[in-house]
Amino acid sequence: MANKQVAVIGLGRFGVSTTRTLYNLGHDVLAIDKDDERVQSVLGQCTYAVSAECTNESALRDLGIQDYDVAIITIETNVADSVMACVLLKTIGVNTIVARARDSLHANTLRRIGVDRVIQPEEEMGTRLAHSLFNTSVEEYLEITNNYGVSRYRVPEKLAGTTLEEIGFTNSRDSYGITAVALCKGRKVTLNPPVNSKVDSGDFVIVAALDSDLETLDDSTVDSMEEA
Secondary structure, eight states: OOOOEEEEEOOSHHHHHHHHHHHHTTOEEEEEESOHHHHHHTTTSSSEEEEOOTTOHHHHHHTTGGGOSEEEEOOOSOHHHHHHHHHHHHHHTOSEEEEEOSSHHHHHHHHHTTOSEEEOHHHHHHHHHHHHTTOTTEEEEEEEETTEEEEEEEOOGGGTTOBHHHHTEEOTTOSSSEEEEEEEETTEEEESOOTTOBOOTTOEEEEEEEHHHHHHHHHHHHHHHHHO
């Protein structure tokens, strides 16, 4: 993937983390905040760090933000500034705009003004926590729709030596059940693994399924294997 030019507006913890990660991935990152101390804190962790007011169109144009591939607005405490910044970026002509929302009303407003992607980190983290809290084998969860998701399933010790099929996984050719998308054994990753693949304790299986199936995966599988 070619390096991109990305502007990050707002240098709170979320903005700093985004800036640092994008820069470490090799992208050109312009970090913007009106607080000089925050700007100083990211020096060396981005390509450019500038103190500027995100609601000042002239200041944004002077920074050449219209030439950037993506602008990410991480402001969420000041909804007015967030919305205004997005409107200005649309006016200036930034190709892709991503913005963080504080709540559903803020998110809906951002979508209505044409923001390309709206993120709600707290809501997403809450969803992930809910799916993994009582199923210790589900370590990650990505919501695809409101009732379907992708998870990283860690094979428990009790299921070592069994096959994917015995655990209850299907392959991508099936239209039902819990689909095993990939099997991870250490550094080796097998995409669309055969259902007769054996697993060891600590292996990871990337699975896709209805939430209702994912929630019962660990307990029902372990119980049925023990009964057998």
